[in-house]
Amino acid sequence: MKAPTSAVQAFSHAQLCDVAVKWLKRPHSAGGPGCLVAVSEVATGWTGEIPDAIGFSLSHWETGATVVEVKVSRSDFLADRRKPHRMVGGVGAWRYYMAPKGLIRLDELPAGWGLIEVTPGGICRVQAGAMADVRKLGYDALQLQVERWKHHYADRDREQWLLVKLLARLGDVEKLNRDRRDEYAIRARLNGVIEEQAKTISAQRRMIYKVGHLERAALKKASNGEQTSLAHRVGN
Structure with a gap:
């Protein structure tokens, strides 16, 4: 070849x-x-x-x-x-x-x-x-x-x-190592804060949904009561 x-x-x-x-x-x-x-x-x-x-x-x-x-x-x-x-x-x-x-x-x-x-x-x-x-x-x-x-x-x-x-x-690699370790620690703390905030927001959303559900149920009950009272008066 x-x-x-x-x-x-x-x-x-x-x-x-x-x-x-x-x-x-x-x-x-x-x-x-x-x-x-x-x-x-x-x-x-x-x-x-x-x-x-x-x-x-x-x-x-x-x-x-x-x-x-x-x-x-x-x-x-x-x-x-x-x-x-x-x-x-x-x-x-x-x-x-x-x-x-x-x-x-x-x-x-x-x-x-x-x-x-x-x-x-x-x-x-x-x-x-x-x-x-x-x-x-x-x-x-x-x-x-x-x-x-x-x-x-x-x-x-x-x-x-x-x-x-x-x-x-690279120079002082131990300083770079410490800086990176500190960066990871700060990132971990921030992730923890974000996670706690996410949990709080989720709990607040559930509470808002629950309150809204109760309000709608109360309004529906009140509306049904008014309709029953009106029908009673009309029947009399």
């Missing part, structure tokens, strides 16, 4: 890295892995791997990192397999190449690697990998597929290094 050529390039590396980060954050309903955190080109150590895009998910049997390596040329893709972290270890429990449509063939993929093709219009199509046809799979089938594509010996130490580095860039 004739190998694809680099003529299919339609995006820059940076553009596809942006596409990869957005794809990582997509929920299953939109064809993605549903990562809560996703970033591009962050080192995993002083001399470690620098994934083009990596995302982290927390979802029972899907907890872990997903790596997307972006390729915009044949030469870059062919050179990638010679990197030390491709031969052993490397980050990412799930791994994909992302490339313009037609750049990489499925039979060229390393074992355990998926492929995301990007059309000229920027549409991502997962041709292979844990998220292939994810919108068509039931819960059990998806769990089996995710497990089948998982790299069980991913370098968790370097993944942790990357996450710590990202947290350090």
Whole structure:
């Protein structure tokens, strides 16, 4: 089979890295892995791997990192397999190449690697990998597929290094943690107040309905009494 050529390039590396980060954050309903955190080109150590895009998910049997390596040329893709972290270890429990449509063939993929093709219009199509046809799979089938594509010996130490580095860039993370905790507490108190107010309003509505019902019954009784009295007088 004739190998694809680099003529299919339609995006820059940076553009596809942006596409990869957005794809990582997509929920299953939109064809993605549903990562809560996703970033591009962050080192995993002083001399470690620098994934083009990596995302982290927390979802029972899907907890872990997903790596997307972006390729915009044949030469870059062919050179990638010679990197030390491709031969052993490397980050990412799930791994994909992302490339313009037609750049990489499925039979060229390393074992355990998926492929995301990007059309000229920027549409991502997962041709292979844990998220292939994810919108068509039931819960059990998806769990089996995710497990089948998982790299069980991913370098968790370097993944942790990357996450710590990202947290350090945020500044005082304990202050952020306290602020968020206080925000949750305030929100919980406000929800409690709203719930109590809703109960009060509901009770008032029931009381208004009850009073209105009694008033209507009284008026009806009075009206019936007047009609009976009038009929009595007319009969006499």
